[in-house]
Amino acid sequence: MGRPSRFVLTSGQIVNICFNRGFKTAMSHSDTADRILDAAEILFAERGFAETSLRTITSTAGVNLAAVNYHFGSKKELIQAVFERFLTPFTDCLETALTQRIADEGGAASADDLLESLYTVSLGGLKAQGRDPQRFMRLLGLAYSQSQGHLRRFIVARYGQTYRRFIDLLKQALPEIDPVTFYWRLYFMLGATIFTLSSFDAIEAILKEDFGAETTLQDTIDRFVPSASAMLRATG
Amino acid sequence: MGRPSRFVLTSGQIVNICFNRGFKTAMSHSDTADRILDAAEILFAERGFAETSLRTITSTAGVNLAAVNYHFGSKKELIQAVFERFLTPFTDCLETALTQRIADEGGAASADDLLESLYTVSLGGLKAQGRDPQRFMRLLGLAYSQSQGHLRRFIVARYGQTYRRFIDLLKQALPEIDPVTFYWRLYFMLGATIFTLSSFDAIEAILKEDFGAETTLQDTIDRFVPSASAMLRATG
DNA sequence: GTCTATAAACTGATAGAC
């Protein structure tokens, strides 16, 4: 599994370093714009974009309605700002983790290690940042399903490079899979992750109710990595 | 793999039988209500519920605005009617296919055969019906992500029994997987399917562009079944 | 920067003529 030696940073340590830095600078002053972003992030994730009015956002944030237009210009730009605030530290952290992995493993990381980096950054990173991974995944799901075009273009232009890098590394780690099959399974994995973690609270509650099983963060990562890995590698 | 003998109906044949019956009766008269349902189905799948106004639906359908309230009562009831129209033949067909499978295989079907039934009914069935599988999946995704409660309750009450039956059969076919892991992976599979097929056209276009690969229906089923199967069975 | 007030457009739903 390529467990790092004691001189090498683990994904978890990288997560703590990047997110703690990003977190402090982003949160150092809680002015009106941040209050709006906080409220918008929660409400968008719960209801979607069209179902969340600026009035609901501003009254939840305890600020004036006109403040949205003053600080962000329009609702579309507010949506982009919400995504920018959580995708920037996340993407930077993934970038760092990937660089560390390939340095660590001499140029080519294994598929399981790449997946472990991805899930540790997305789940562990957000929890370390005091944020809810489920909310993050719901927003990502919305970006795909409700995207009015502008958001999709914004995300691809701003963050596409890092995700292409991840995909290329994963492809190199699975040379036996033909490119078309790889592409299908990549979507498969993305959908499984976003969809499942979007319903994380509901699944967690059902598992506790029906099986008495507590769900920890590490449990979830340890469940996702082998499942995704087996799916990517499937023969037939 | 349990290929049926020549005296046994294949999933594909079952699909043709159920859907052709349902299709003719449902489409025999194209009055105002059906025109509204046709337009609403397409527009909801493209934009979501909140983003699609009744005015857009009625003008697309070429009918009067008041006709929606006359025929369906409210927008919520129109949404339910859209789902009812495509979920009823789909669910009936899955029910028939499952019954055939367990009769065919003497009480307990294999996981791969169950998955093959599910995908043949959902993909093949809708295409046989002259409908777009992608649209079907987008609507299912919306039911999960945008569900305003009423739709979720409607679907569970009306169709829950068949899906619980499928899940129980699949669980029986995978006795070596512990129940909690099974539950996680079921969500994983559901998300992968809905998400991937929601973007079917986009994926198809990219595959043709980048690899010159044409994508047929049977290709897609043959790609999904082993991937989902490997994921469900993963060890570790 | 923050506020009030209001514009301008859109929404779902309905009453009542035909």
Add this chain to the structure above:
DNA sequence: GTCTATCAGTTTATAGAC
């Protein structure tokens, strides 16, 4: 069953006072 006309409520966005 279908239409027009309209209601009552909501939405985003902005102008202008402070």
